[in-house]
Amino acid sequence: DAGITQSPRHKVTETGTPVTLRCHQTENHRYMYWYRQDPGHGLRLIHYSYGVKDTDKGEVSDGYSVSRSKTEDFLLTLESATSSQTSVYFCAITPDGIEVGEQYFGPGTRLTVT
């Protein structure tokens, strides 16, 4: 158990509304990631962070922003949700001091945009 929680676990929202998903870790590791998972596409990286206020874009960052004001929390915001952002969102961490590439995932947030 990597001590990762995500909230909310399920959300239904309307097109055009802002949505914020939260990822919380208990171990204060540097690297945190947000992915979305869709049938036929697998896991796609949205944004990642390598420290407080240090973030970078991933493969599918358009329409998403992130913030990391505390080591333990990584927030993903959909400024104006669209139906194409209906997906399952996973947060992940890479523990400090272990081999690069290893990731540990949270339980996921299932988001539906109507």
Next chain:
Amino acid sequence: QKEVEQDPGPLSVPEGAIVSLNCTYSNSAFQYFMWYRQYSRKGPELLMYTYSSGNKEDGRFTAQVDKSSKYISLFIRDSQPSDSATYLCAMSEGGSYIPTFGRGTSLIVHP
């Protein structure tokens, strides 16, 4: 063409069978190779991890990397219905914290 190719399946086998799951890749700079297991409606969990070429065994699971062929495999011996899940391969370059994932193979082990 994606950097990492993985047959989505589903792969259906009887209980007790030996399962072979595979990924091919095009980036010769990949050095770290991982397999994740994902049960339905759960997050992926790291199953096996290999650096560079060779084999690694953990119980019923064996991970194999052939860098010359750009091909990795995960073998499951004596498969059980509880092994039914989606298996994702992932790989990363040396010094990179960003892995590239395959799309996953759905495995069904029927009693």
